[in-house]
Amino acid sequence: LAKTTQPISMDSYEGQEVNITCSHNNIATNDYITWYQQFPSQGPRFIIQGYKTKVTNEVASLFIPADRKSSTLSLPRVSLSDTAVYYCLVGETVTGGGNKLTFGTGTQLKVEL
Amino acid sequence: NAGVTQTPKFQVLKTGQSMTLQCAQDMNHNSMYWYRQDPGMGLRLIYYSASEGTTDKGEVPNGYNVSRLNKREFSLRLESAAPSQTSVYFCASSERASSTMNTGELFFGEGSRLTVL
Numbered sequence: 001l002a003k004t005t006q007p008i009s010m011d012s013y014e015g016q017e018v019n020i021t022c023s024h025n026n027i028a029t030n031d032y033i034t035w036y037q038q039f040p041s042q043g044p045r046f047i048i049q050g051y052k053t054k055v056t057n058e059v060a061s062l063f064i065p066a067d068r069k070s071s072t073l074s075l076p077r078v079s080l081s082d083t084a085v086y087y088c089l090v091g092e093t094v095t096g097g098g099n100k101l102t103f104g105t106g107t108q109l110k111v112e113l
Numbered sequence: 114n115a116g117v118t119q120t121p122k123f124q125v126l127k128t129g130q131s132m133t134l135q136c137a138q139d140m141n142h143n144s145m146y147w148y149r150q151d152p153g154m155g156l157r158l159i160y161y162s163a164s165e166g167t168t169d170k171g172e173v174p175n176g177y178n179v180s181r182l183n184k185r186e187f188s189l190r191l192e193s194a195a196p197s198q199t200s201v202y203f204c205a206s207s208e209r210a211s212s213t214m215n216t217g218e219l220f221f222g223e224g225s226r227l228t229v230l
């Protein structure tokens with residue numbers, strides 16, 4: 001079973017708010033939820049991380065309901081430069097204390113004028 | 114700080130040749146990872162190392178070997194390269210938020226683009 005499920009793609013226009021939801025039904029008690037942004041030919045870049053409720057930084061907000069089985073990345077007033085693939089990631093603790101971090105398929109966000 | 118450094122950035126191999134991708138991080142992180150990303154696809158975990166001296170298989174370990182040389186360095190070796198291993202390889206490192214809480218904050222290198230003919 002995949003650890004995370006996201007929409008494959010989303011389209012938006014400049015200036016709009018974009019919300020990308022990720023499902024992670026099997027999240028463990030000690031897992032954070034982390035979102036990354038990836039541009040072509042680059043490694044993913046950290047956007048935001050949270051454990052519960054709401055987290056906000058200078059680029060995004062992250063909403064996590066009480067059951068933590070999903071999370072929503074909110075990008076306010078997107079611009080063309082926000083066109084990228086967005087991944088949500090939760091960890092998987094394995095024997096020995098390792099943190100097996102596997103990515104899902106990601107969401108391709110396309111922002112148009 | 115340089116962060117995560119990968120070498121080489123580009124490499125072309127013939128089928129059956131071997132090579133090693135090098136990765137080093139200067140953030141004193143315990144955990145290190147190797148991912149591959151095929152064109153238009155997501156990242157797939159090859160191997161990871163939770164701490165110095167330990168390595169574990171990820172989603173797609175076949176055809177690869179790894180060595181966690183020390184806390185800073187984590188290398189990925191292709192013993193007999195195949196065209197199916199043509200991909201971009203990313204090394205990453207991370208640290209746990211605490212002794213009991215995981216963290217998914219990964220710091221990535223710039224990638225190594227490998228072509229196997």
